[in-house]
């Protein structure tokens with residue numbers, strides 16, 4: 001990621017780590033590491049008596065890697081990483097000679113070498129990867145817990161398992177859903193993946209029914225997701241799906257609440273253990289299901305795994321092709337990409353669902369790791385599904401073909417100039433105004449449900465927060481369009497119809513960073529904010545709201561875990577380091593009925609061709 005705009009800083013610039021030795025200074029100037037990275041490396045150097053600037057550079061790069069989402073850094077892959085981090089406009093700084101660099105790092109008092117190296121050093125070198133020790137420990141914990149869960153399934157499959165699973169998924173084509181359900185009953189870790197609309201939530205609801213019917217009743221179940229918004233959506237979809245089951249299943253499953261992972265673990269900001277539940281104080285649950293797992297960082301996954309009872313069942317659900325967590329790690333992607341580590345599960349399932357076991361190598365290999373991928377799309381419009389698949393597969397020509405095919409659910413607007421003209425954004429404007437007017441009408445009428453539902457009709461998504469293709473600019477633009485069309489002159493922040501995005505967690509109101517809502521008439525001449533699920537909105541007086549922004553547009557990251565009827569995506573310039581395959585895939589799959597992409601062919605090509613790479617050791621055998 002670019003560290004600065006407008007040329008490299010001069011010597012007097014506060015962003016430079018002024019007293020850094022030459023090598024660090026050159027790399028700071030070139031933008032490969034930031035001043036903050038250099039400060040951390042120097043502090044660790046002082047603590048351990050290490051002054052060799054080659055070692056400190058390696059450590060600064062490890063700090064930089066974490067900021068970029070990686071868990072560690074490979075010093076032999078820096079060329080590729082520097083290109084991804086878009087090292088800035090300065091001249092590329094030279095790296096130390098590889099053999100001497102390796103020798104300096106692996107003999108440093110700052111660095112523990114190997115899995116069994118000393119436990120008290122701030123960095124660790126394992127198989128060519130350099131870690132900050134804290135991330136190494138979290139990675140080891142996740143590896144150990146996952147491997148232990150896969151190696152020892154719970155017990156022999158319960159007697160009625162096959163029959164129960166076939167009852168819940170009777171169609172011959174539902175083999176993968178049957179397998180995932182039986183896996184969740186027989187094993188301590190199941191990873192359920194698939195694109196949007198492939199039936200993951202449906203499977204979760206029926207898994208709960210199968211678990212209660214075969215190893216219940218009375219199992220304690222928790223549903224969790226990384227964000228409040230995703231938890232609300234999980235709650236809503238599982239509840240809707242459970243309502244379609246028979247009365248006995250419904251009674252056995254009850255109505256499990258979904259919450260954030262932080263809340264499940266008992267987040268205690270400021271306390272030494274951070275969470276109420278941990279390795280010495282386990283969660284009481286028999287079954288924990290986590291949705292939107294692609295957004296879970298390595299440290300949070302480590303906290304979750306250590307807090308589980310060893311005999312609890314964990315089901316991780318998600319789409320590994322979406323954007324990974326904001327913090328370091330891509331645990332779901334790593335778990336899916338790992339070579340097979342255990343062999344217990346396929347054997348157990350072969351006895352239960354003999355006809356359903358995958359015949360092919362990759363799917364069977366995945367099952368050894370507890371991974372079941374759902375592939376049949378049940379819900380999407382054909383164009384959105386085809387576009388998502390082309391982007392996922394990295395097939396640029398296929399993606400452009402779908403975008404330009406004139407389908408009802410996919411549109412590409414290619415601006416002629418550098419930035420979209422009024423004519424280019426006419427369709428976007430019409431959709432934004434139509435949705436905004438519906439929100440406003442419902443807000444004025446005090447119709448909370450309709451206002452919240454109208455909010456989900458259209459959403460403008462962007463990669464950046466700032467700049468000409470950023471949220472700040474476009475949110476203002478949409479607000480102008482909507483207020484102009486509605487002849488509205490907002491007075492003060494609390495005007496009817498204002499769409500809200502919560503930007504901080506707030507225990508008092510139970511609102512979470514990322515929750516969205518709208519200001520509506522309260523029927524008594526006042527205004528009230530309604531947020532969250534249209535069926536069970538949270539009502540909050542404006543003065544009690546945590547910090548909020550007006551949400552006429554949002555970043556793709558923010559939109560993860562939500563869906564909208566129509567999505568418009570304005571792409572940044574092709575060179576933007578944020579423009580990645582995962583970003584485009586995530587944006588496209590936020591749309592239920594239609595997706596509109598505003599951007600050049602070059603920008604589409606750049607996105608599809610640039611998968612995010614996050615360095616980690618989890619997928620390598622040890």
Ligand SMILES: Nc1ncnc2c1ncn2[C@@H]1O[C@H](COP(=O)(O)OP(=O)(O)OP(=O)(O)O)[C@@H](O)[C@H]1O
Pocket residue numbers: 171174177194195196197198199200201202203237378379
């Ligand atoms: N086996 C099936 N046969 C037919 N329809 C199904 C099946 N499984 C799920 N569906 C339907 O497909 C649609 C999408 O399912 P679901 O919401 O479970 O998918 P999902 O993978 O969780 O999607 P998302 O990630 O977007 O939430 C729903 O309407 C659901 O009823």
